[in-house]
Amino acid sequence: MRLAERIGLTIAAPATATGGAIAIIRISGPATSAVLKKLTGHDHFVPRRATLCSLDLGPRAAAEQAIVLYFAAPASYTGEEMAELHLHGGAGTVEETLSRLTELDATPAAPGEFSFRAVVNGKMTLAQAAAIPDLVATQDRLQADIARRAAYGGLFEQVAVPLLTQWDELDTIANATVDFPEQVTEHLPLAKISTLIEETERLLVPALENTQRFDRAATPRILIAGRPNVGKSLLFNRLLCLDRAIVSPEPGTTRDYLTALWQLPLPAVTVELCDTAGLRDTASGIEKEGITRTLTLSEVSEHIVLLFDGSDAPTAADIAARALFAPKKPLVIANKADLARHPEAESMAPDLFISALTGEGVPEMITLLAGRIMALLPDAALPILLHAERRRVAERLYAALEELRSLLFAGDLALLVIAISRCRTLLGELTGRSDDPDLYERIFSSFCLGK
Numbered sequence: 001m002r003l004a005e006r007i008g009l010t011i012a013a014p015a016t017a018t019g020g021a022i023a024i025i026r027i028s029g030p031a032t033s034a035v036l037k038k039l040t041g042h043d044h045f046v047p048r049r050a051t052l053c054s055l056d057l058g059p060r061a062a063a064e065q066a067i068v069l070y071f072a073a074p075a076s077y078t079g080e081e082m083a084e085l086h087l088h089g090g091a092g093t094v095e096e097t098l099s100r101l102t103e104l105d106a107t108p109a110a111p112g113e114f115s116f117r118a119v120v121n122g123k124m125t126l127a128q129a130a131a132i133p134d135l136v137a138t139q140d141r142l143q144a145d146i147a148r149r150a151a152y153g154g155l156f157e158q159v160a161v162p163l164l165t166q167w168d169e170l171d172t173i174a175n176a177t178v179d180f181p182e183q184v185t186e187h188l189p190l191a192k193i194s195t196l197i198e199e200t201e202r203l204l205v206p207a208l209e210n211t212q213r214f215d216r217a218a219t220p221r222i223l224i225a226g227r228p229n230v231g232k233s234l235l236f237n238r239l240l241c242l243d244r245a246i247v248s249p250e251p252g253t254t255r256d257y258l259t260a261l262w263q264l265p266l267p268a269v270t271v272e273l274c275d276t277a278g279l280r281d282t283a284s285g286i287e288k289e290g291i292t293r294t295l296t297l298s299e300v301s302e303h304i305v306l307l308f309d310g311s312d313a314p315t316a317a318d319i320a321a322r323a324l325f326a327p328k329k330p331l332v333i334a335n336k337a338d339l340a341r342h343p344e345a346e347s348m349a350p351d352l353f354i355s356a357l358t359g360e361g362v363p364e365m366i367t368l369l370a371g372r373i374m375a376l377l378p379d380a381a382l383p384i385l386l387h388a389e390r391r392r393v394a395e396r397l398y399a400a401l402e403e404l405r406s407l408l409f410a411g412d413l414a415l416l417v418i419a420i421s422r423c424r425t426l427l428g429e430l431t432g433r434s435d436d437p438d439l440y441e442r443i444f445s446s447f448c449l450g451k
């Protein structure tokens with residue numbers, strides 16, 4: 001059943017993940033009071049006041065103590081009559097309460113159903129709702145900041161909504177013109193259409209670019225690469241402050257790559273740090289496989305730290321690695337600065353000399369890495385299109401605008417009118433003014449339960 005067809009149902013779902021001290025179950029819909037009465041015995045709840053209740057979980061279960069918060073319509077998240085049950089945070093209690101609610105005529109909510117109702121009842125725009133999954137899933141403060149701006153700031157909508165009004169007007173004129181083709185040039189202002197295409201692209205293109213940055217910045221990967229024995233694993237351990245990878249004087253120690261999340265202090269970004277198999281020509285099948293994996297991973301890594309041994313003359317393997325990664329502009333680091341520097345070390349053009357053993361130079365290396373990460377971060381002052389579905393719509397709109405531009409002077413009125421209408425519809429979808437029920441289904445199906 002579509003979300004729109006379930007509007008009359010009273011729905012319930014857990015709003016918190018398992019494992020916390022308190023679990024919250026949300027209820028929304030016209031039968032909320034009736035369900036609460038059967039569950040707690042209370043006839044009346046003062047809206048927004050916490051009430052300690054004993055929950056009747058059925059004949060075979062002991063009663064549960066819970067705080068009940070009641071919201072009268074329309075002053076609630078969904079705009080409907082709603083309640084929150086604050087329970088002890090055990091999975092069993094939540095499951096038992098939910099199955100009791102089902103017996104009392106509440107229906108298990110679908111993912112995103114609460115937010116869907118909030119949009120339907122004008123509590124938030126579709127664009128604001130579309131930012132919610134990112135807001136819920138944020139890993140660090142930067143992601144949270146961006147998702148909040150998208151959810152509450154409406155950066156995109158501020159420009160898109162007035163543009164949509166212009167597209168609406170144009171669409172109306174275009175459709176009227178179909179019946180009077182001889183008046184096309186008179187009534188369809190081609191120059192104005194051209195300007196409108198440009199203005200729409202001026203909004204769309206930076207938003208799409210910024211969105212791509214946002215995706216890439218989600219958890220950037222930093223790969224530590226280099227020939228065997230240069231100290232990759234020791235550096236990996238030092239950065240993580242953890243004895244995680246095996247460190248040994250034997251070259252070719254690391255085979256499988258190791259990954260760990262690493263929190264950079266400034267900017268406050270979580271990155272994925274990878275220690276990899278040393279790169280060299282080798283006959284060993286297992287080591288070869290490790291090297292293949294290093295190379296595959298390097299292709300999908302945003303940043304590469306190319307490590308070499310600054311106390312030793314650069315080897316053929318160092319030079320080959322330098323050439324291999326050159327297109328990815330690696331941070332080139334000379335390690336083992338605690339030992340005497342080899343006169344040829346400079347030939348590798350290192351950005352920095354460090355010692356993974358003593359920690360010398362490591363803070364400076366972190367600063368250099370942070371600078372590179374910052375350079376790829378999205379601009380929080382520009383719009384970001386959160387939610388994959390909105391990105392797809394934005395890309396379709398970009399293609400539609402290009403098509404319309406190519407049709408402007410082609411002289412085919414019918415195609416021109418269709419193209420105008422398509423641009424208007426897609427911009428409408430992007431600003432949440434769409435009658436397409438499937439769009440709503442697609443957006444809300446990716447939400448978590450209870451949102």
Ligand SMILES: Nc1nc2c(ncn2[C@@H]2O[C@H](COP(=O)(O)OP(=O)(O)OP(=O)(O)O)[C@@H](O)[C@H]2O)c(=O)[nH]1
Pocket residue numbers: 227228229230231232233234235246247248249250251252253254255276277278279335336337338339354355356357358
């Ligand atoms: N003096 C000194 N020794 C170091 C330093 N970094 C690493 N080593 C030593 O160099 C040897 C190799 O270190 P690893 O971290 O295992 O090197 P790796 O690059 O991971 O090597 P593979 O896994 O074989 O590719 C070990 O004996 C380390 O103790 C350093 O900064 N100074």
Ligand SMILES: [Mg+2]
Pocket residue numbers: 232233234245246247253254275276278
């Ligand atoms: Mg290693």
